[in-house]
Ligand SMILES: [Zn+2]
């Protein structure tokens with residue numbers, strides 16, 4: 419049996435949030451800032467870093483799913499939207515703020 423499941427590329431890297439400047443410790447799964455929930459448009463598929471845009475992605479909405487939250491983010495540069503699973507260490511206040519916002 420060889421494991422060749424390449425759907426999710428796990429990249430562990432630390433990064434500095436482009437929005438609030440928080441130093442994010444990479445877990446390999448979190449690609450957004452736990453403090454302000456912004457991220458960067460760097461992936462086409464999660465973790466692949468194949469997008470050339472590099473714009474900041476603003477959290478615009480949140481959905482409650484059975485095992486947590488899914489954050490909808492929109493790139494401020496190109497308008498691309500994507501859904502991003504929230505991480506357990508995400509700032510709950512920010513999640514609450516998002517949950518009362520309406521997505522246009
Ligand atoms: Zn941030």
Ligand SMILES: [Zn+2]
Nearest residue numbers: 459471493496
């Ligand atoms: Zn973009």
